[in-house]
Amino acid sequence: xxxxxxxxxxxxxxxxxxxxxxxxxxxxxxxxxxxxxxxxxxxxxxxxxxxxxxxxxxxxxxxxxxxxxxxxxxxxxxxxxxxxxxxxxxxxxxxxxxxxxxxxxxxxxxxxxxxxxxxxxxxxxxxxxxxxxxxxxxxxxxxxxxxxxxxxxxxx
Numbered sequence: 001x002x003x004x005x006x007x008x009x010x011x012x013x014x015x016x017x018x019x020x021x022x023x024x025x026x027x028x029x030x031x032x033x034x035x036x037x038x039x040x041x042x043x044x045x046x047x048x049x050x051x052x053x054x055x056x057x058x059x060x061x062x063x064x065x066x067x068x069x070x071x072x073x074x075x076x077x078x079x080x081x082x083x084x085x086x087x088x089x090x091x092x093x094x095x096x097x098x099x100x101x102x103x104x105x106x107x108x109x110x111x112x113x114x115x116x117x118x119x120x121x122x123x124x125x126x127x128x129x130x131x132x133x134x135x136x137x138x139x140x141x142x143x144x145x146x147x148x149x150x151x152x153x154x155x156x
Contacts, residue, residue, distance in 0.1 A: 005061065007093065009100045012055040012067070020055060020067045020081075027083040031121075053077065054104050058084075058093050066093035070101045070113075077105050079115040082124070094127055102131075106153050113153065119145035 012020055058066030068082040079101050084093045105113045117124045119138050125147055129135070133149040 007065075007096055008059040009056055009066075009096050010059070012057045016057060016064070017055065019064050020057060023064055023067055023085060024081050024083045027086075030086060031118075054101070055081075056097050056100055056104075058097050060088065060093075066097050068094075068097040068101050070104055074108050075110060076112045076114055077108070077110050079113060082115075082117075089123075094124075095131060098127065098131055102151065102153070110153055113151045114149065116146045116148045119147045 053069055053071035055069045056067065057064055064085070065088040066082075066084040069080050070077045071080055072078045079098065082094060082097065084097075102113055113133075115128065115133065116139075117128065119125075125135075128149050131151075133151045136148040136150055139146050139148060
């Protein structure tokens with residue numbers, strides 16, 4: 001256990017995956033006002049455990065305050081489902097989780113990490129760009145525009 005006030009980033013235990021999904025869903029509901037479960041089917045799979053990937057949790061004083069996952073193949077994994085509890089935003093939680101995911105990808109032999117986020121989420125986009133991710137472009141989709149990013153690990 002860590003000292004009071006120290007962020008503890010670690011892999012999610014199987015019995016914590018429901019809390020992780022709740023944190024992500026709460027953040028989505030906060031952003032969109034309502035959440036369509038049909039657009040978030042991967043969260044059900046997340047609660048069952050990620051077969052090929054890693055789910056990290058960030059804890060502060062015994063509370064789950066952030067999460068993010070790394071999924072996909074070992075060469076180019078994708079960062080997904082980054083979320084930080086509202087009252088803990090802009091305190092380095094997301095940067096800590098993202099950094100740990102990038103290190104896990106590097107340790108696993110990945111050459112590149114990719115991610116996408118909603119194009120209008122400027123806070124998330126600033127974080128990714130600050131952490132070295134490069135914008136590949138914005139894709140227009142039926143549910144809004146998504147910004148696609150990559151980070152080459154050989155040069156990062």
